[in-house]
Amino acid sequence: MSEARADIYARITNEIVAAMEAGAGEWNMPWRHDGSSVARPVNLISRKPYRGINTLALWIAAHAKGYGDGVWATYRQWVERGAKVRRGEKAATVVFWKQIRGRIQETIDEADVFDVDDGRPRFVARGYAVFNRAQVDGYEEPDAPRLPESERVAHAESFFTALGIPVAYGASGAWYRVSEDRIYMPDFGRFAEPTGFYSTLAHECAHATGASHRLDRDFSRRFTKQAVAAEELVAELTAAMILADLGLAAHPRADHAAYLSSWLELLENDRRAIFTAASKAQAAADWMHARQRASAAQKESEAA
Structure with a gap:
């Protein structure tokens, strides 16, 4: 040298x-990326940011895996956009709260649902598996x-x-x-x-x-x-x-x-x-x- x-x-x-x-x-x-990994993770289809505990859960998942993209979606949503989740990739879990009325007598997606029927609306949590943009092939961010x-x-x-x-x-x-x-x-x-x-x-x-x-x-x-x-x-x-x-x-x-x-x-x-x-x-x-x-x-x- x-x-x-x-x-x-x-x-x-x-x-x-x-x-x-x-x-x-x-x-x-x-x-370039959409920047949502710095602000809030967003859903591929709705483009809306995840909220509450989902924001924290996806921040943690992205940090642990070193993902540089903030776009997330379910397996079916990625397929709808022509992408394919790679074999062996592990999903992150997000929670969606659904409003219900009337008597519910079972547990949905491991969420506690009480057997009540007083006519008052209640919310139950349903879990969804989502995958990051970094876990799929065949997708290109439009108009980038x-x-x-x-x-x-x-x-x-x-x-x-x-x-x-x-x-x-x-x-x-x-x-x-x-x-x-x-x-x-x-x-x-x-x-x-x-x-x-x-x-x-x-x-x-x-x-x-x-x-x-x-x-x-x-x-x-x-x-x-x-x-x-x-x-x-x-x-x-x-x-x-x-x-x-x-x-x-x-x-x-x-x-x-x-x-x-x-x-x-x-x-x-x-x-x-x-x-x-x-x-x-x-x-x-x-x-x-x-x-x-x-x-x-x-x-x-x-x-x-």
Whole structure:
């Protein structure tokens, strides 16, 4: 690695740490969604927000699973819109209160219903299984603004293609699935800006560099319960470094530090953690650059 690049990486690391310690504001996903996961979950068909305990239940479910979309619907509602819930997906439960009159002598959907007949209206709770947009295939949010293909950056496209890491597009969010050694990404058009797309892709590629057949990165012994936090530090630092190398960001984006602010406990418990993360991020970025040379050499060999 060149001395100039090493200086850039050191500066990026220092800037992110400073931003984290100063408080970098709120992190928002760089791809477009309806925003209801931030305000209130909404139903696919009615577009009305869920209310009361349902709001809390769906917030908890979305947070636990890392869903980046606030749209929910029953299995039948998704089918009506041409989508299909993926096999093995677990539903969240919402409650609908129905007004009744007269004598009821059974329990409906595990709700307590009393045997009374005094003519007064009563409400019974009925439970419904709902699935998040992230759990289905074949659905595209109508009339969503899309980033045009003309906004793609050619040299960045070549850079990530040369890594040889499998990427599946069309996902509702972004993640690296270790068991498949595959990255899942939203389509390019769903991002608010090109830099957000390449930053997210770089983050997930950084995770992929930790696979056993690549850099074999494992923080489970070094950081035990905070191993995930350490890995996220590496991924975000790597993404910031790669964007700088590609000329897409002279400084780390504010959302890098905002995203990482939730991991400040790791730095507070271990002041050397950021140096370890920066070293591993540098190794990940170096691996990506090495892949560029290997890819170019392979193309020359095939052309000969």
